[in-house]
Amino acid sequence: MAKPLRLFFIADIVGEPGLNLLETMFPPLRDKYEPDFIIANAENSHEGRGLNRHIVKRLYDIGVNVITGGNHSFDKWKIFPYMKTDEKLLRPLNYPKGNAGYGYGIYDTGISGLKIGVLNLQGRTFMPQIDDPFSTCTWALERIKSETDIVFVDFHAEATAEKLAFAWNFDGKVSAVIGTHTHIPTNDARILPGGTGYLTDAGMTGPFDSVIGMDKDTSIRRFTLGTPQKYKIADKDNRICGVSLQIDPESAKCTHIEPVIFPEFTNSL
Template sequence: MAKTLKIFFISDIVGESGLNLLETMFPPIREKYSPDFIIANAENSHEGRGLNRSIVKRLYDIDVDVITGGNHSFDKWKIFSYMKTDEKLLRPMNYPKGNAGYGYGIYPVKNSDLKIGVLNLQGRTFLPQIDDPFSTAEWALERIKKETDLVFVDFHAEATAEKMAFAWEFDGQVSAVVGTHTHVPTNDARIFPQGTGYLTDAGMTGPFDSVIGMDKKTSINRFRLGTPQRYKIADKDNRMCGVYLEIDPESAKCLLIEPVIFPEFNNRAN
């Protein structure tokens, strides 16, 4: 029997603060968990919106295997030509045909004969009305499963209900569904009846002295005044949010799903 497949997912990297934290703190975390495969969502990594080729290289330098995205994947147009060439850099697959980039990929797992499919999708509730993620997933899974039953889904969505509905629909068809986008880690990690590991939202990697990564005063003014405010990223209280998973390579079922927050929050007043 093949050894358990260990996956580490790094959630929503926000700006230079999140990147610097990863470059400093992820190596010992990687040593602790010894993942076989590392995935990172980086759609907010460049100035809070989008990413660039330099950031892609920095993530590969800390052993990230695949980069996923979301509704900000297309915010920096200079990355478009590169997105067409790098199959390890994903964006939500259910954007209309003609957009740059890849929505899924099948990748070798180092030091094994395993392959894993990674599928990036985006919800439509309170987000742009792009193509249906459910039928898109069906189309992609038909192709992925010709090569592997091990499938990880980054479902980038605003609505908790949409993420959960997707997980129920594809329970047993994919190994894990991990939600991103809200930047707020949820406390509902579990394994569904047919073996799919699930978490509504994995949170963010970046400054928590903020409003979901943004400068507090800027965000407060946005809500108080009801008008656009200059986009400004915060830079204090940096933490990494992620998810560690163990998958049975034979059944493709999730055996363990464990949210990771580092440093952990202090829930008791000093």
């Protein structure tokens, strides 16, 4: 059997707390898992919503190969011109035609000509009613498969049922479906019967002394008062969430999937 392609996915990066932690603590994780290719979701990296060119460069500097996004990819309009030029910076493909940016790409892995397709899609349940991610994925796969059978999907969605339905629909057609958006790491990493690695949500890279990255008191007021509150990022108990995967380059099937939380949570006092 050929040497597996090792992938590492970094879950939703939340603001400076998440970025600073990555810059200091990701190198040891990179040394441990030895990924050939690194993907990171960064739609929350600039002040909790959106991203900018400076952050993109910081992520490339720590070894990230491709950046994915979600419903906050378009929150900072100043990055729109740059999104048109950087094919390694993705946003969900199923936003209507005419929006800036790329929704998928095919990239060299550095392993003897081996390529990987990375596809970014967004769900519609409890989310903006954009184009259908299922048919959009089918359309994209027809193009990606002309160059590689190895396909990684960042499926950015709220509803677990939609994520599962998507994964089952494309089991055996893509190498991995990793869910993002909710910022809560789930405990259901598995390989589906067709060989697709799956995780409902990878979690977030940022402050866990929070409500999904947001200051606790601010978030509580938002729910108890029922009115908008000024967005404020938390800054304590920072952790890196991610997923380590291994893909068989010959079959394009996932052979190993391992959620990563660093540092790990403690379950007792």
